[in-house]
Amino acid sequence: MSNVILKVEHLCKSFSKDGERIEAVRDVSFELRRGECVGLIGESGSGKSTVANLIAGLETADSGRIVMNGTDLLDRKDRAGVRACRSKLQMIFQNPRLSFNPAMTIGQGIEEAVRYYQRIPAKQRHGMMLERLRQVGLPETYADKKAAQLSGGECQRAAIARALMANPDLLLCDEITSALDVSVQAQVMALLMDIRRTSDMSMLFISHDIALVSMLCDRLLVMYKGVIVEDGATADIIHNSQNDYTRNLIASVFTADEATMDRWQKERDNANG
Ligand SMILES: Nc1ncnc2c1ncn2[C@@H]1O[C@H](COP(=O)(O)OP(=O)(O)OP(=O)(O)O)[C@@H](O)[C@H]1O
Ligand SMILES: [Mg+2]
Structure with a gap:
């Protein structure tokens, strides 16, 4: 059996705002495997929430495919199948x-x-x-x-x-700790790590806080102007990215010191057994 829970292929979504066309998501493709926790990062307006909303069915894609557990979520003919599949997909929001x-x-x-x-x-x-x-x-x-x-x-x-x-097989988390105090944020993160440890649920974790993302996620997707510009192992991207946009993004928002990073890395390793 395939280990891939979610397959997103050539996803596109544009909006018109004040007579202007905004290509919020442009040809986005990625996969999520069972039990994998993937972080989605990128500057404000890069299209992160739109990707999550498209997967959750809160927005309608212009084109592309979203396949979850083998069911094409954009198939208008298979309503019962899509409905059953969507019940295994849950989203949590900032508010x-x-x-x-x-x-x-x-x-x-x-x-x-x-x-x-x-x-x-x-x-x-x-x-x-x-x-x-x-x-x-x-x-x-x-x-x-x-x-x-x-x-x-x-x-x-x-x-x-x-x-x-x-x-659920898949949890979509869109900035779920951004509105919380730092101490409460830590509790919610601990809860998520606990869920990771005790289940084989997959997560797509959107956050502008790269420290949180790197604590929780095995893999990162980096978005820039509607496009995924990087997809790779968290540590590789944080420490060795060759992409200028990613490096600036990390430098601008990443405030944790080396010791904190080491501690998180250890916690992550422990969490992963
Ligand atoms: N319903 C909408 N109508 C018009 N434009 C929209 C709509 N939703 C999103 N957009 C536009 O699409 C682009 C991507 O927005 P999106 O909310 O996906 O970004 P984001 O990466 O989640 O940003 P943030 O980090 O600020 O949450 C932005 O330019 C935004 O203004
Ligand atoms: Mg957003």
Whole structure:
């Protein structure tokens, strides 16, 4: 069986803004293997979110192919197949409150993630929801709260619980720690590393924070003006990139010192067993 979870081929997407055509994503191709965690970096406006939104089906591609577990997600004829496949793909956003309907409780919101895709008896679904809350380090009592009653970090944990509810094969994370305090950011990163260690889920992790990306990801994709300009092992790209854009990007945002890098490298090695 193929180890490739996601195959993106020649993906293109343009927008028109103020009468101008913006080619947000231009001929993007890459693969993600099972259990692999790939970072997607690039300057603001380079097209990172658009790539994730296209994979998640939140935007419609102009052309190209997105194949997940062998199913062509852009196939308009195979709606049932695409729907089933998409249930194994979950996305988490910068603003976790957007993952929850403000009128619903967190518990209802988490259960919703599987309600329409899988026939699970209500009682069992409830039990799964409580289990996911525990997994992300939230007390069961949070099931009865509304999103507005949670702090940003708690709400992001709840959003992760919601994403995990469907046992996804692929998790798309778009700047999920950018809105959080540094200490809370570290907790969410620890949770993600824990998920990595204990499951064979694949992740596409978008962040402008290269220190975070290098801590979590085996491989990096570097985007520039809608194009992937580099695709390679994290350490190679961070330390040996020959690409001027990548080097500037890393130099401009990479503030961690050597000792911190070493520590993260060790943590990563431990996490990878
Ligand atoms: N819905 C939209 N309508 C018009 N233009 C859009 C839309 N979404 C994205 N764009 C444009 O497409 C380009 C890529 O945007 P995108 O949000 O994918 O970048 P990004 O790499 O995620 O940036 P950031 O790091 O700031 O989040 C930008 O020029 C943006 O203005
Ligand atoms: Mg973005």
